Amino acid sequence: MKTVTRFAPSPTGNLHIGSARTALFNWLFAKNTKGKFLLRIEDTDKVRSTKDSINKILEGLKWLDLKWDDEIIYQSKNQKRHNEVAEDLLKNGLAYKCFCSEEELKNMREEAKILKKPFRYNRMWRDRDLKDAPKNIDPVIRIKSPIDGESNIDDIIQGSIKVSNEEMDDFIIVRSDGTPTYMLSVVVDDHDMNVTHIVRGHDHLTNTFRQNVIYNAMNWNVPKSAHIPLILGPDGSKMSKRHGAIDVEEYKNNGILSDALINYMLRLGWSHGDDEIISLENAIKWFSLEKIGKSPAKFDNDKLISVNSHYIKELDNNKIISFLENYYNKKYKIELDKISINRLNLGLDDIKTRSRDLNQLAEMALFYCSKFPITVSKKADKYIKKVDKNTFKDLLIVLKNIENDFKKQKIEQIIAKFLSEKGLKLSDIIQYIRAMITGLDVSPRIYDIMEVLGFEEIKKRIEYFING
RNA sequence: GACCCCUUCGUCUAGCGGUUAGGACUCAAGAUUUUCAUUCUUGCAACACGGGUUCGAGUCCCGUAGGGGUCACCA
Structure with missing residues (x-):
């Protein structure tokens, strides 16, 4: 039989990291078994469900590239069918109308509190004659659940669980x-x-027992269940806003790659020997629900970042450039022109090894984009203020000699020669050059950058600071 | 509180009765280095506790402690 899994979020907020992992596991299991992964929006709570939330959830899934099969199912549209089933149950005496007043319910609750027992409805209408029904109360329908004995479920992850x-x-x-x-x-x-x-x-585990009552009453096959442990915050409490980012969208905005987030989420509760970096292809091949651990995992941002920097190093330059196009446009109102793109293609590899996330990468690559004058960071400005102008005037003259052969080895040679003639050390000038041509105090190797930018651009940038 | 679940380095985890308890992240030290990274070496660091079962227990059983979840006319 073909496996069918489903992801069933209720649209009352953003796509939570925990929900995203649930979606991932459903998706992987479906792919692994060549089955289907369905999406159902549980929008029956009309007060809390929003269109905006539906969009956010869909956007999140799309960003993670977890594609669902078939059409999205909106639970609210199946209401009629749900009611028909209830009527069926009623007709067969497996459910009944309950005319309890709020007052009566409240008393039950209070009684339970005094006895220090959890609240349980006392089934007062289970076998009561409908003739006794009060006219002023709209009844609810309750299902008849077994009064004694015990129920058990056999969960793929949690194992066999019995409850009275x-x-x-x-x-x-x-x-x-x-x-x-x-x-x-x-x-x-x-x-x-x-x-x-x-x-x-895992928070749905106890619901399984209730839902089984309905399956049994309808004489339907009970699907297999796998309750995955929850993700906890770093302090072991429930993952919440105070732990930082919790929604998939926030990770995206923080410069995390979807591949990295997927890889990280996958390793939270699931493992395959000592493998840490796992391609999607292998994830699909290796995934199994049985291998999911039982204990809840704490979220570790450091590990996410480390996985992320790995994926950044492997990222295709064209993808980065299109990200940068958007990022710079939004933040600095810069359009990437041909010159910039050309420079990025040459220089990006060196930036990638230095970046933990996309945003950091963007800030570090900004100097390649042909805005003039360049943006200068506070730390770089400290160097620029202390620049010995004559030294760099002389340096520019020397560099001009190799203008037409502006290659990194050549630049390195000529600077070394310049330094020895002046009786200077490399450390006497290096941070100043860096600051003037990148506007930053950290960057890739200076010679590499100079080659990419070219003599004219470097002259322009340095002169701006030493003549100004 | 009742019920259910969980417990290996700080964190994620490997382990499926016999291991010097392995890997990754973090942290520390070193090498490379032009700042920052990368890369490479090395190091610190764990079987929650107490009983059993067994020749032998991280691994099986029972308690204890700690953590988590659920107890709605929400989903």
Whole structure:
């Protein structure tokens, strides 16, 4: 049988890193088994669901390149079907209308509190005659869950788990306004979509027991489940805003590559021997739900950054250039012209080894773009203020001699000669040159940069500072 | 609080009854170096605790402690 997985986010916010990993695992499992990966938007909470959130989630998935199969399913559109199932259950005596008042429910809750027990509905309408029904109350529909015995699930990741049926109550499947609840909707949709494997966060584990009550009542096959451990913040508590970035979009904005984020998320809870950098191809080949660990993992930004810098080094220059085009335009209102692109193509490899993320890369490559005068950082400005102008006037004269053969070896030679004649050390001038031609205090090797920029450009930049 | 789950270096993890407990990130030291990186060497660092089972336990069992999750007319 063909495997079918699904990712079922509720559109009440951005695409969370934890959800993204759930999507990744579903996607990988589907690819590994040559099955389908479906997307279902659980938009039944009309108050909290937003169009904007749907867009953000889709954008996030697209950025991560986790393509779903078939059309997106919007749960809200299946409401009628969900209600039909509820009616069915009602007709067969497997569910019942409950006319409990808010008052009565409140009392149950308070009683539970005093007894220090979790709240459980007391099933007062389970076998009660409908003739007793109060006229002023719109009933909810509750499902009859087993009163005694125990239920067990056999989870691919968590193993076999048993729970006494006393822990469950007759939960609501249709609200008093006639709308189906999540518990009903997921089951019906998963069944209708022929989902074979439910891969979701560990926080849904206890829901599985409830959902199984519905599967059993409908006499439907229960899909296999795999509950993946949650991602925790660095301090071991639930991942939240105070831990920094938590949404996929934020990582993107922080200059993290999608490949790097995928690789990092994959290694959170899953492993393949000692492999750290894992291509998508291998990830698909090697992935299995059984190999996902049971314990929750803490998010480690340092490791993400290290994976990210690895992927940056491997990144294609054209991709970087198109990123830079956008970045510079937005931030500095600079258009990349032919000269800049040419320089970037020559100089980018050296910048890549120095970058932890794309934003840092962009700042470091800015001096290659032909804006004049160049932007100068605070640290570079300190050097520029202390520049010995005569030295560099002389240096320019010397450099002009090799203007037509402006190659790094040549430049290195001529500067070495210049220094020995002047009785100077390289350290006497190097940071000053760097500051004047890059506007930065750190950069790739100076000779390499000079060759890329060319004599005219260097002359222009240095003269701007020493004549000014 | 009740129920369920989890526990190997600081972090992510390998290990599937016999290992000098391995790798990666971080950190430290060194080499290369033109700043910063890269690269390369080396080092620090873990089986939560207590009982069993066994010739032998990180690995199996039971407790304890710690952490997490769930307990809605939200999903």
